Structure formats: structure tokens, C-alpha cells
Amino acid sequence: MRRVLSFFREIDRTSRAVRRDGFDRARSVAFVLAFIASPFVVWEMQERVVVRERQDLMFIRVFRMSESGEVKAQRVDADDLNGPWAVFMPMAEVTLVERSEWRGWPLTTAHTFEPTELDVRLVAGCPPQELGQVKLAASRLVERSGLSSAAAVSQTHVAAWIFSAGIWWMLLSLAAAMVLVPIKLVVTLSRRTRNAVRQSRIDRCHCPNCDYDAKQSILMGRCPECGSELYERPDRS
Numbered sequence: 001m002r003r004v005l006s007f008f009r010e011i012d013r014t015s016r017a018v019r020r021d022g023f024d025r026a027r028s029v030a031f032v033l034a035f036i037a038s039p040f041v042v043w044e045m046q047e048r049v050v051v052r053e054r055q056d057l058m059f060i061r062v063f064r065m066s067e068s069g070e071v072k073a074q075r076v077d078a079d080d081l082n083g084p085w086a087v088f089m090p091m092a093e094v095t096l097v098e099r100s101e102w103r104g105w106p107l108t109t110a111h112t113f114e115p116t117e118l119d120v121r122l123v124a125g126c127p128p129q130e131l132g133q134v135k136l137a138a139s140r141l142v143e144r145s146g147l148s149s150a151a152a153v154s155q156t157h158v159a160a161w162i163f164s165a166g167i168w169w170m171l172l173s174l175a176a177a178m179v180l181v182p183i184k185l186v187v188t189l190s191r192r193t194r195n196a197v198r199q200s201r202i203d204r205c206h207c208p209n210c211d212y213d214a215k216q217s218i219l220m221g222r223c224p225e226c227g228s229e230l231y232e233r234p235d236r237s
């Protein structure tokens with residue numbers, strides 16, 4: 001144990017102290033703020049980014065038997081939709097539709113399935129007053145199929161929420177760092193330039209502040225022109 005401690009003390013003693021300037025602190029603050037903000041961003045994305053989908057669950061043809069006059073509904077495959085009507089008096093093509101909403105970015109954090117509905121297209125020549133009978137026949141068939149649902153189903157994805165918050169945390173921190181880097185570059189460059197100018201004036205026994213030739217008053221230590229110190233140490237950059 002003692003050896004371990006002295007080992008770390010040795011590392012601590014021989015390693016150079018890391019100087020943290022204002023920019024490093026700003027980045028740390030941005031990192032923490034991004035962590036706090038990320039759930040709110042995920043929530044906002046869930047409100048704003050909505051993808052609506054329509055899924056056709058079932059295709060139905062409604063027709064009237066020519067002899068009995070009975071209205072009947074028959075399920076057809078999607079491939080057969082463009083095929084000829086094998087039966088007597090076509091009335092309507094009906095689709096059982098399920099609409100859904102997918103919310104959130106970059107991951108889907110919530111989705112909703114709305115109650116299924118019937119999308120009815122009457123065949124040309126079928127009088128509109130037959131619509132009621134068409135719907136009745138189609139909904140009976142749908143009920144038997146068990147594919148329909150009367151209630152909306154909503155679901156929140158917890159894992160997607162956590163992952164999305166993590167992604168936003170990283171993105172916001174990265175954005176803050178990318179804003180800070182050019183500012184830091186400009187500040188460092190201007191400080192270096194300023195130091196170089198002042199150092200060259202000091203080297204020539206001029207006042208670092210106003211460039212007054214101070215060879216005569218070097219012993220006074222102060223510039224007779226502007227009163228600033230002649231031997232000031234330049235800022236460290």
C-alpha cells in the first residue's frame with residue numbers, strides 16, 4: 001500500500017502541472033450544461049420530429065350478388081388488386097388502414113398506433129347511397145379477421161430516450177468546443193503578437209507601452225512619457 005502511494009506521489013512530483021485556462025473551464029461548464037440540457041432537447045425533438053406512416057392491413061372488395069341482391073365483402077391479396085373482379089356487381093374497394101406516428105430524433109423515442117379505419121373507394125357506377133351498406137359489409141369482414149383495433153396504442157421507448165440523451169449530450173458538448181476553439185486561437189495569437197511587440201521594444205531600451213526611447217531614463221525604471229514600467233514582464237501566453 002505504501003509503495004503504491006509513494007509511486008503515485010512520485011508521478012505527481014515529476015509530472016508537469018496542467019494549466020487550466022478560462023477556455024478549459026468554459027468547456028467543462030458547457031459539458032455539464034449539455035448534460036442537463038440533453039433530456040429537454042430529446043423532449044423537444046419528440047414534439048417536433050414526427051413521421052406519420054400509413055399501413056394497409058387488409059384489402060377488401062365489396063360486391064352485390066346478382067341473384068339474391070345480397071351485399072358481400074371478400075378479402076383480396078394486394079397482388080390481386082388490379083385483377084379483374086371475378087364476381088357479379090362490383091360496389092367498392094375498401095382498405096383497412098392503420099396510421100401511426102413515430103416521434104423523436106435521432107432515435108424514435110415514442111410511437112402511436114391510431115385506431116384502424118376503413119378507406120372506402122366506391123366503384124364508378126355504384127350510387128353513393130350504397131356507402132352505408134358497403135361499410136357495414138366491410139367492417140363485418142374486418143371484425144372477423146381480428147386485424148382491426150378500436151383504441152390508440154402509445155408507447156415510449158426508454159432505452160431510445162437514454163441513448164438519444166447521450167447522443168445530444170455529445171453533440172452539444174462538441175458544438176460548444178467547436179465554438180471555443182477559434183476564439184481561443186484568436187486570443188492566443190493576439191496575446192503572442194502583443195508580447196512579441198513589447199519584448200522587442202524592451203530589447204531596444206524603449207518603453208514597452210508607448211515605444212518612447214527610454215535609454216536616458218533607464219535607471220528611473222519608469223517611462224517619462226507615459227509613466228509605465230520599463231522592465232515589466234510580458235504576459236505569459
Ligand SMILES: [Zn+2]
Nearest residue numbers: 207210223226
Ligand atoms: Zn511610455
